[in-house]
Amino acid sequence: MERVLxxxxxxxxxxxxxxxxIPKKAIMKVKTLLDENLKMMISDTTFNSCWKVVDxxxxxxxxxxxxxxxxxxxxxxxxxxxxxxxxxFQIYLNDLYENDFNTILKLLPDxxxxxxQERGENHGPCFxxxxxxxxxxxxxPNNYIDFFHSSYCVHWLSQAPKYSTKKAEPLIKGxxxxxxxxxxxxxxxxxxQFGRDFKNFLRSRSDELAMHGxxxxxxxxxxxxxxxxxxxxxxxxxxEMVQEGLVEEAKxxxxxxxxYHPTIEEVKQMIEAEGSFTLQTLKTFKIGWDANLQEDIVxxxxxxxxxxxxxxxxxxxxxxxxxxxxxxENVMDELFSRFAKLIAQFIEIKSPDFxxxxxxxxxxx
Amino acid sequence: MERVLxxxxxxxxxxxxxxxxIPKKAIMKVKTLLDENLKMMISDTTFNSCWKVVDxxxxxxxxxxxxxxxxxxxxxxxxxxxxxxxxxFQIYLNDLYENDFNTILKLLPDxxxxxxQERGENHGPCFxxxxxxxxxxxxxPNNYIDFFHSSYCVHWLSQAPKYSTKKAEPLIKGxxxxxxxxxxxxxxxxxxQFGRDFKNFLRSRSDELAMHGxxxxxxxxxxxxxxxxxxxxxxxxxxEMVQEGLVEEAKxxxxxxxxYHPTIEEVKQMIEAEGSFTLQTLKTFKIGWDANLQEDIVxxxxxxxxxxxxxxxxxxxxxxxxxxxxxxENVMDELFSRFAKLIAQFIEIKSPDFxxxxxxxxxxx
Numbered sequence: 117m118e119r120v121l122x123x124x125x126x127x128x129x130x131x132x133x134x135x136x137x138i139p140k141k142a143i144m145k146v147k148t149l150l151d152e153n154l155k156m157m158i159s160d161t162t163f164n165s166c167w168k169v170v171d172x173x174x175x176x177x178x179x180x181x182x183x184x185x186x187x188x189x190x191x192x193x194x195x196x197x198x199x200x201x202x203x204x205f206q207i208y209l210n211d212l213y214e215n216d217f218n219t220i221l222k223l224l225p226d227x228x229x230x231x232x233q234e235r236g237e238n239h240g241p242c243f244x245x246x247x248x249x250x251x252x253x254x255x256x257p258n259n260y261i262d263f264f265h266s267s268y269c270v271h272w273l274s275q276a277p278k279y280s281t282k283k284a285e286p287l288i289k290g291x292x293x294x295x296x297x298x299x300x301x302x303x304x305x306x307x308x309q310f311g312r313d314f315k316n317f318l319r320s321r322s323d324e325l326a327m328h329g330x331x332x333x334x335x336x337x338x339x340x341x342x343x344x345x346x347x348x349x350x351x352x353x354x355x356e357m358v359q360e361g362l363v364e365e366a367k368x369x370x371x372x373x374x375x376y377h378p379t380i381e382e383v384k385q386m387i388e389a390e391g392s393f394t395l396q397t398l399k400t401f402k403i404g405w406d407a408n409l410q411e412d413i414v415x416x417x418x419x420x421x422x423x424x425x426x427x428x429x430x431x432x433x434x435x436x437x438x439x440x441x442x443x444x445e446n447v448m449d450e451l452f453s454r455f456a457k458l459i460a461q462f463i464e465i466k467s468p469d470f471x472x473x474x475x476x477x478x479x480x481x
Numbered sequence: 482m483e484r485v486l487x488x489x490x491x492x493x494x495x496x497x498x499x500x501x502x503i504p505k506k507a508i509m510k511v512k513t514l515l516d517e518n519l520k521m522m523i524s525d526t527t528f529n530s531c532w533k534v535v536d537x538x539x540x541x542x543x544x545x546x547x548x549x550x551x552x553x554x555x556x557x558x559x560x561x562x563x564x565x566x567x568x569x570f571q572i573y574l575n576d577l578y579e580n581d582f583n584t585i586l587k588l589l590p591d592x593x594x595x596x597x598q599e600r601g602e603n604h605g606p607c608f609x610x611x612x613x614x615x616x617x618x619x620x621x622p623n624n625y626i627d628f629f630h631s632s633y634c635v636h637w638l639s640q641a642p643k644y645s646t647k648k649a650e651p652l653i654k655g656x657x658x659x660x661x662x663x664x665x666x667x668x669x670x671x672x673x674q675f676g677r678d679f680k681n682f683l684r685s686r687s688d689e690l691a692m693h694g695x696x697x698x699x700x701x702x703x704x705x706x707x708x709x710x711x712x713x714x715x716x717x718x719x720x721e722m723v724q725e726g727l728v729e730e731a732k733x734x735x736x737x738x739x740x741y742h743p744t745i746e747e748v749k750q751m752i753e754a755e756g757s758f759t760l761q762t763l764k765t766f767k768i769g770w771d772a773n774l775q776e777d778i779v780x781x782x783x784x785x786x787x788x789x790x791x792x793x794x795x796x797x798x799x800x801x802x803x804x805x806x807x808x809x810e811n812v813m814d815e816l817f818s819r820f821a822k823l824i825a826q827f828i829e830i831k832s833p834d835f836x837x838x839x840x841x842x843x844x845x846x
Contacts, residue, residue, distance in 0.1 A: 166622045206621075217586060218583045224613060225578055241619060243619070244614075246586070246612075247608070247610045248589060249608075256571075
């Protein structure tokens with residue numbers, strides 16, 4: 117999985133760089149929460165002259181730098197309100213080994229220039245590094261990091277469940293994720309995998325976080341069962357292509373997305389059971405599947421076909437690497453063209469959204 | 482310069498990855514010196530449970546990981562001899578923003594596996610990061626790094642001198658570097674630029690190095706003036722192409738390589754004048770222009786044409802990005818094909834070599 121999963125690299129039309137407005141919307145929403153919550157969590161006694169800040173799952177687009185810039189602004193603001201000098205920052209951008217780090221690192225000269233202008237004369241220096249590796253294992257020395265941030269990453273699993281508890285049977289026939297028809301046993305297999313991964317995640321971060329450290333996670337969760345997800349729609353298209361002989365049935369049966377969207381209760385229980393972190397604040401918000409679409413095309417009337425296209429492009433940038441590894445590159449255009457049309461139909465009926473969970477945590481003393 | 486200079490990325494036939502045997506030879510030579518000198522420089526009192534190690538100018542090839550692995554082995558050995566547990570390592574691979582970091586980061590899963598096997602059961606963890614940016618400025622917080630290493634980088638200047646001291650005249654007509662015919666005034670202009678850069682380099686590293694820290698630099702120097710360099714030969718080919726109308730004369734006149742090979746005395750004086758470091762050991766060694774060629778082709782008789790080709794490929798991987806920016810991509814094949822032939826002729830007469838200087842330094846107390 118680690119060698120296949122990545123957001124689509126480069127700077128082309130279908131790249132993640134050019135199709136990441138939905139996670140951007142989430143980051144902008146969380147910015148306000150950062151402002152409100154961090155000051156409370158960072159006390160005068162934990163003043164740092166150099167903040168070590170990590171974005172986990174930074175991907176290859178400009179969103180990672182938006183996150184970094186938001187965090188620096190908030191910490192600068194807190195430092196000023198405490199009458200401290202503006203601190204230095206040591207930033208670590210993390211993602212899997214196969215992530216397109218080149219694209220993001222080439223943005224850095226311009227980024228340095230822009231933050232220098234924003235932070236003014238008396239700002240401390242900002243040193244930026246890339247840290248490749250899975251966040252389900254260790255990435256940093258003990259007690260080292262002051263601030264962990266991750267947006268739209270922790271719902272990615274380290275591997276996709278394939279079989280039902282009976283072992284011999286494929287977990288999900290005719291789709292690629294939990295669907296509205298899935299029995300509780302499918303949820304159980306997924307939640308087990310999520311639980312294992314999330315526990316490893318929390319344990320690793322707790323080892324790495326300094327005593328006064330803070331972690332902020334944004335992930336997609338679910339409010340209740342039985343709602344359609346965009347992934348179910350993607351699986352429906354693949355099933356349609358199976359019926360037409362364009363995709364092998366056995367491949368569809370054995371392929372599941374390594375994604376799980378937990379409920380608030382599941383997340384809370386897991387954090388408590390793992391025991392390393394104190395959950396300070398939990399917030400939720402919703403953003404439409406086509407959030408931020410209009411940012412790019414203000415002069416046009418946005419009809420459902422265009423919204424379908426937009427949503428399809430975002431999903432393609434996120435999932436293509438996984439889907440190509442299973443189904444081959446030659447069916448991708450057809451798959452996402454059909455997906456765009458299906459989404460356009462859904463949107464005519466109702467406006468579906470992603471349910472976001474934001475978690476503010478401290479390390480337990 | 483920073484946005485143009487890079488070793489050739491990717492993993493193709495002409496990539497740096499596949500044409501970096503000459504710097505590899507230098508790294509292997511320095512390995513023995515590391516063994517001999519580090520133990521003396523690292524005392525029992527400066528024991529570290531986590532070593533922060535930097536390779537400055539790591540480029541995109543496997544050499545950077547060879548360096549890292551050599552350094553870890555030496556420090557492990559010293560730790561064992563002092564009856565300490567094997568330390569953890571936090572490694573930073575530095576190069577300019579345009580460097581192909583993706584290629585090197587994708588090698589890391591296999592690298593982690595191989596060092597785990599080598600270091601055995603009780604090894605500490607090893608965390609690897611990429612740190613993009615120019616080493617003529619700051620890259621890390623104050624007093625942060627334990628060990629700086631750089632091989633074949635510090636002779637690269639932050640910019641190439643273009644004009645003679647009279648300003649209006651091009652510094653070097655009909656070539657791209659100091660030649661055997663160059664008057665002292667050309668050396669002066671180059672040595673001034675090298676002096677400014679090297680001073681910035683030493684000042685930045687001294688700020689970043691922890692009190693007990695160590696720095697080891699390998700660079701190409703010159704033993705005496707008036708020897709032909711491989712770059713002079715490359716310039717001769719470009720001049721020949723000017724005569725044939727394939728390259729514009731004005732472009733050749735205004736293009737110089739951002740490279741300076743200092744003498745031992747120049748380096749010593751500059752370190753002393755800058756004042757932040759104590760030079761513990763200075764060693765020199767020579768390696769042939771075609772060093773390590775035979776590693777790849779043991780079953781063949783290596784004639785001068787093959788040696789010429791080999792040397793041309795190495796130079797192409799190093800200089801192509803700069804040369805393309807000035808002379809265009811379409812003359813590169815012709816340029817390096819002629820260069821290979823010219824080098825083959827030189828080699829028939831004598832076996833030229835690179836004069837290497839290795840410097841072991843401590844931060845001044």
